Each structure stands twice: as structure tokens, then as C-alpha cells.
Amino acid sequence: MTSYDVYHGTGNDFAVVDADEQVEKTAFGTDLCRSLDVDGTLFLGIEDGGERATMTLVQPDGSRAAMCGNGARCAAKWVSERTGRDVVTLETGAGPRRCTVEGDVVTVEMGTPAFDPDDVPLAREAALVDEALEGYDVTAVNTGVPHAVTFVDDVDAVDLAEMAPPIRHHEVFPEGANVNLAAPTEHGFDQRTYERGVEGETQACGTGAVAIAVVASRLGLAPETGEVTVSPPGGDLAIGLREDGTTTLRGPTERMLTGEVSDA
Ligand SMILES: N[C@@H](CCC[C@H](N)C(=O)O)C(=O)O
Numbered sequence: 001m002t003s004y005d006v007y008h009g010t011g012n013d014f015a016v017v018d019a020d021e022q023v024e025k026t027a028f029g030t031d032l033c034r035s036l037d038v039d040g041t042l043f044l045g046i047e048d049g050g051e052r053a054t055m056t057l058v059q060p061d062g063s064r065a066a067m068c069g070n071g072a073r074c075a076a077k078w079v080s081e082r083t084g085r086d087v088v089t090l091e092t093g094a095g096p097r098r099c100t101v102e103g104d105v106v107t108v109e110m111g112t113p114a115f116d117p118d119d120v121p122l123a124r125e126a127a128l129v130d131e132a133l134e135g136y137d138v139t140a141v142n143t144g145v146p147h148a149v150t151f152v153d154d155v156d157a158v159d160l161a162e163m164a165p166p167i168r169h170h171e172v173f174p175e176g177a178n179v180n181l182a183a184p185t186e187h188g189f190d191q192r193t194y195e196r197g198v199e200g201e202t203q204a205c206g207t208g209a210v211a212i213a214v215v216a217s218r219l220g221l222a223p224e225t226g227e228v229t230v231s232p233p234g235g236d237l238a239i240g241l242r243e244d245g246t247t248t249l250r251g252p253t254e255r256m257l258t259g260e261v262s263d264a
Contacts, residue, residue, distance in 0.1 A: 001260040002028070002260065003258065003260045004032060006036060006038060007077060007078060007253055009069075009074050009204065009251060009253045009254075010070060010232060010234035010237060011232070012202050012203055012205060013039055014042050014068075015029075016074065016078045019043040019044055019054060020045065025058055026058055026064075028058075029041035029059075030058060030059075034060065035261075039059075039060070039202050040058065040060070041057070042068075042071050042075050043056040043058070044075050049083060052091060053079045054090075054091045055068075055092050059195075059196075059198060060197065060199070061198075065093070065196075066094040066144060067145050068145075068207065069108060069144065069249045070205065070206040070253075071206075072090055072092065072097055072099060072106075073099070073249070073253045074106075074253050075099075076088045076099030077101055077255070080101040086100060087099070088101070090108075094111065094145070095111060097109060106253050107250040108206070108250075109246065109248055110143060110206075110246070110248060110249050111144065111246060112245045113245075113247060114142045115129065120141065127140070128172065129218070133148070133172070134167050135163070136167065138150050141211050145207050146175055147179075147180055147208055148167050148168075148173070148178070149182060151182050151216075151221065152182070155182065155190045156192075158181055158192075160179075160192050160201050161194070161200070164201075178207070178208055179193065180194075180211055182216065187229050188231060189212050189216060189229070190231050191208060191209055202232075206237065206249045206251075209232065209237040210247050210249055212230050213228040213247070214239075216228065223241070225241050227239065227240055236251065237249060237251040
């Protein structure tokens, strides 16, 4: 039998499996996504007594993503519950990410977002900033994975399932992109995200929330530094914009259940 836990971070849900389990990760991870109807399977390998852990995300379509903000929050909580440590550095495909666990609230140091076309990546030589693409004014940024961000008056007035795929698969994004709708509110920004790999809308996306905050800042819709609240359907996320250009993602996480699947 192989055991798993299910966690969610503001509604973005993940099965979590010990990386030492003797399973073929892509097949096992996609099967688990399907049977549990979750947004991804995280394989976590605890190292140095929990000071560090490796994180591999297998998505429902079998792809692997270099980084996942809400997944990192859930991963840090899982490691903390197993080891008692409240500071964990996750080794991700986008580099090390330091996480701090305070009860159910986890903060991830998300690094420096990149607008450079080589880093997003983009199939052109100039950054894509507030430019018309498939009928929307889009800005492209990499916050660990590629994101397209567009600001609208009301995120719920847009048919995300219809508008997102042409941008998600646009030739300007050679590796595809997650597509985010954002709308200014009294307290920050509403968020809806269509995720690459899930190929549909999720209840929250951490790298997407960071993308919205940094794009808002770049376009003059939010301050250059400080904290920005981004609200996907699953709850509120606090994004820190620091003077040195690095960012943080803070929000609640919760273990929902524990289960086992037969190896046969
Ligand atoms: N839900 C995630 C993002 C996961 C990766 C994404 N679907 C991709 O393929 O780039 C988050 O919370 O950041």
C-alpha cells in the first residue's frame, strides 16, 4: 500500500506522497489526481531532518511544473507536521524556496519575478507588457512558472474557460502559460486563474497571485513595495513586495484527509 495525504491551500488541493515510495511518479501522480480530483500530486523528499525537502509536482495531465506557490505552502506544512520544524527550504525546479510555518499559515519566499523574454519564456525579443493578445491587454511574467495577467473590471463577468485557452496556447509562449484574470477591489485584487497542466480553473494559484501583484505594481495599480491582498475564489493570499525585488506568498493551509492506495 502507498499512503498519501491531501492538503489544500486556499482551495488549491494536492495529494502529498513521500518521494521514497517505490512508485513511477508520473503514472502514480496522474492516477491520484484523477481518483481524488485534486489539482496535483506533490512528491516530497525530506532531507537533513526536515531542514530541506525536494518537491516534485505532477499535474493532472502528466506534466511537471517547476514551481507551485500553494503547493509549496502545503509541502512545508506536511514537512513541518512530520519533523516539527517550522522553517523548511524546498528544493524546486525554480530554485530553493524558504518557507516559514506558523500554525496553519505558511509563508513562502518566492524569489524575484522575471519579465525578461528569455526567462518567461517568450518567443520574441521584447517583454510583453500590457499588450493586446487575443482581445485582452496581457502582461507576461515568470514567478517560478510562466503567467499571463490581464486586468478586467469584474473577474466573474468573463468566461474564463473560453478566453484562457487561446492565450494559454499562444505561440508567444513556447512553454505555455497560466492565465490570470485580475480586478481591483477595495482591499486589493480579485483573482481567477486557468492553470496549465490542470487545463482548467482552480480555486487558487499562488504563483498566479504573485504574478498579479507584481504586474499591478509594474503598471502602477499597486505600490512598488508593501503587502498586496489577492483574493482567488478559495480565500485571501497576502503577497509581499520587497525593496530588493523579491516577493513572498502567505496564506492558510489545511490537511483534509489521509488515505492509502493499493500497489496492485
Ligand atoms: N497552482 C500552482 C501553480 C502550479 C503550476 C502551474 N499549473 C504550471 O503548470 O505552471 C500555484 O499555486 O502556484
